[in-house]
Amino acid sequence: MARRILKSRNILITGATDGLGFELAKAYASRGHRVVATGRQLLTNDLDFFGSPNIAYIRADQSEPEAAARAIAQAMEKFEWESIDLAILNAATGWTGHPAEETPEEIQRQITINLTAPVLIAKAIAPLLFAAQGQLTMIGSTAVKGQAQFATYAATKAGLDGFVRSLREEWRNKAHVQIIHPGPTRTKMHAKAGLKTGMVRMFFMPTKRAVKAIQRSIRNRDNKRILSRTYGWSSVFSSAKEGEL
Template sequence: MNLDGKRILLTGASGGIGEALAHALASHGATLLLHGRKSAALEALRQQLPNPERHHCLCADLCHPQERRQLVNAPVLADGVDILINNAGTNQFAWLEDQTEEQITAQIELNTLAPILLTRALLPKLRTPGLIMNIGSSFGAIGYAGYSAYCASKFAMRGFSEALGRELEGSGIKVLHFAPRATRTHLNSPDVYAMNVALGTQTDSPDEVAEWAVASLEREQIRTWIGWPEKLFVRLNALLPGLVDRALAKQHSIISRFAHPLAHKEGSQ
């Protein structure tokens, strides 16, 4: 799809991948409806974009039903949108037993439930031909220690994307699932960065991820996995999960050192 002149609703626009995506999409001539929870950050972003007068800010907590309805019913959406990008998300890196109920709930609600409900509400406003892009993760196909709740949320979004895409066959609306690997954003804690260094894990910048996402939109690519060896592990995990079990078991002690630090401190006393 040619993005020039297209109206795009981008959730989670004010930081990380979302902010980089906003700049990349605006540079391709898109008109952006920028969603976030902090109006000042959204407005600052809007002013930084090319032709800021073309773009609009929509402040809402997607996990709050009333605010989600207000976003859907915003006057700026009355004429519809060409593309919906479900990008807003959160993660918590820790052993499951060390996560609070609130942290687990937040990941499932923002990463899975909110985008599903938002997509459902916006389907009547999507123009045809139109696109829905769900920003997933390599952890939506590879269960990874320390990310159990996050993986659950991203596995669910991958299934949602696939099922909805098949449901909308012939409607003029395509559903794209775009899955980055580790990305350098504020969502990651210092422990995550330290673990990635210890494991030699490659990480991408938000700008790199944004460029690949724009390319996937232009090609209308249904499934996109970013990075090597992540692409290989995604396929192996689907076909021969036992091989991935054994490979990741070799990383377990390093992952545990950062995801479950209290146990290591207690063990050293």
């Protein structure tokens, strides 16, 4: 896309080797922004994997949240980023089944990856976000209202929602903090969480449309956005104007 962009921004995206994170990284990179993408995989060739010279990949395994936060902070230094305009903390994991069958390890794993890690990463990048009066975007889930079959997953997303609500007030005039709750999207998330979706998947939002909707909500600096079907559809033709993210 040869669209003219006034200013190239620094964007951090976690969980970017797959699903929404991957598509978001490519979408922002294609508009000329500099993207640091994270994931837990070891990638041998970033350029082949993402197909864009604007995306640099670093490994940050969120099951070790302190190490992940440190890896991200070190990468910022290595790439000489003095500020972050936008950080999309998207990485998450899930488990599905009866809540009495969730093992302690499974509960721990989801809380660590979905809640502890974003909290520690937000803390680690706070100075860089403040430097740009940037934006911290958390990716939640519509499960935030409670789900019998993903009790811990829903709890971690509700945790992020509450975290964002309070931090937004704390960080007023320093950085904008928002949360976007996508509904079921046609990513590999469900299969990874052990859920067979079958035909129902047809009704899930296509990943590309969800990415459009997320980008729109980021541009609009919403406080909290639930990605409803209507919002998804109406986002299809929404795109950034000059100077916008």
